[in-house]
Amino acid sequence: MDPAEIIARLDDLGRQFEARLEALDQEQAIRACQAAYLGGKGEVTALRKLIKQVEPAARKTVGQAFNQVKERITHATGVALQRLKESEERAYLEQPVDLTLPGRQPRGIGRLHPISIVMHDIVDIFVSMGFDVASGPEIETDYYNFAALNFPADHPARDMQDTLFIKEGKTLLRTHTSPVQIRTLLKRPLPVQIVAPGAVYRRDDDPTHSPMFFQIEGLLVDEGVTFAHLRGTLETFIHKVFGKDVTLRFRPSFFPFTEPSAEVDIQCISCKGSGCRLCSHTGWLEILGSGMVDPNVLEEVGIDSERYTGFAFGLGVDRVAMLRYEGIGTIKLFYENDPRFLGCFRS
Ligand code: PHE
Numbered sequence: 072m073d074p075a076e077i078i079a080r081l082d083d084l085g086r087q088f089e090a091r092l093e094a095l096d097q098e099q100a101i102r103a104c105q106a107a108y109l110g111g112k113g114e115v116t117a118l119r120k121l122i123k124q125v126e127p128a129a130r131k132t133v134g135q136a137f138n139q140v141k142e143r144i145t146h147a148t149g150v151a152l153q154r155l156k157e158s159e160e161r162a163y164l165e166q167p168v169d170l171t172l173p174g175r176q177p178r179g180i181g182r183l184h185p186i187s188i189v190m191h192d193i194v195d196i197f198v199s200m201g202f203d204v205a206s207g208p209e210i211e212t213d214y215y216n217f218a219a220l221n222f223p224a225d226h227p228a229r230d231m232q233d234t235l236f237i238k239e240g241k242t243l244l245r246t247h248t249s250p251v252q253i254r255t256l257l258k259r260p261l262p263v264q265i266v267a268p269g270a271v272y273r274r275d276d277d278p279t280h281s282p283m284f285f286q287i288e289g290l291l292v293d294e295g296v297t298f299a300h301l302r303g304t305l306e307t308f309i310h311k312v313f314g315k316d317v318t319l320r321f322r323p324s325f326f327p328f329t330e331p332s333a334e335v336d337i338q339c340i341s342c343k344g345s346g347c348r349l350c351s352h353t354g355w356l357e358i359l360g361s362g363m364v365d366p367n368v369l370e371e372v373g374i375d376s377e378r379y380t381g382f383a384f385g386l387g388v389d390r391v392a393m394l395r396y397e398g399i400g401t402i403k404l405f406y407e408n409d410p411r412f413l414g415c416f417r418s
Pocket of ligand 1: 249
């Protein structure tokens with residue numbers, strides 16, 4: 072094979088490539104064109120096979136010619152791509168700008184989460200009735216969350232199915248705010264009158280249950296406390312939150328740490344008791360659990376249950392928030408942190 076012929080063909084390919092490049096104004100096309108010459112199946116690559124047929128003495132010169140054309144094509148490609156980028160930038164900068172358009176609104180400063188708003192409002196109501204605010208840890212021991220609250224050893228809430236354990240049977244994420252009752256009674260002198268707001272955790276996850284939600288615990292222990300005090304306190308509270316015309320009812324219930332126990336329902340604020348989807352056609356909405364502190368609980372923390380009595384209640388903040396902001400179909404919205412949702416509430 073004549074080395075001069077190969078060199079001449081390489082030179083042709085270089086010129087041909089530059090000519091084709093002229094017509095291209097898309098990055099993809101430029102890169103494809105380069106590949107058509109230098110790629111595995113490219114024209115220059117195909118010529119390379121002929122080098123074996125060249126007499127050994129001339130191979131070096133032919134090899135250099137290959138390198139030159141390769142460099143020539145690579146260089147031309149680089150120049151074309153650079154020119155393309157510059158012209159795109161120029162076109163972008165030359166776009167007409169309407170200086171009369173309004174600017175983008177900043178999202179503004181942060182605001183309170185709807186759950187926090189409702190929680191603060193509820194705590195304020197109890198503070199106005201003489202309650203103090205207490206708190207406890209979210210990581211609890213079995214003792215404060217269950218044992219001291221008179222839960223029997225085989226109670227279903229102590230099951231792995233219902234409780235998020237950190238160490239089985241020992242440490243857990245509190246399933247309610249009631250352990251704060253125990254912590255407070257062990258710490259403070261009587262009389263005790265507290266509310267304890269905070270996050271609680273359960274193995275629940277569906278449209279009406281979130282694995283983390285918020286409760287407010289209430290506890291009052293003193294001499295001469297009766298069920299009438301419980302009733303009066305909760306009635307006052309519910310009238311302040313939902314309005315004076317809201318009817319409530321106490322329904323007998325059971326909690327290991329209260330005796331007697333009652334669940335409190337309010338007449339459905341949406342249908343006023345005639346039955347609708349919100350109240351599952353019962354006319355009533357469950358708001359909280361309550362009862363007289365079980366003597367076993369008082370004795371557990373060293374309080375004379377012959378002399379002292381008390382009441383306690385536990386209220387679902389999410390529940391109240393769902394009712395207060397009617398139309399929120401799922402509790403999940405409270406925990407997704409979508410600014411379009413959170414921006415709808417006063418701060
Ligand atoms: N801790 C109970 C619950 O989470 C509610 C409750 C609190 C009931 C205090 C009675 C007294 O369901």
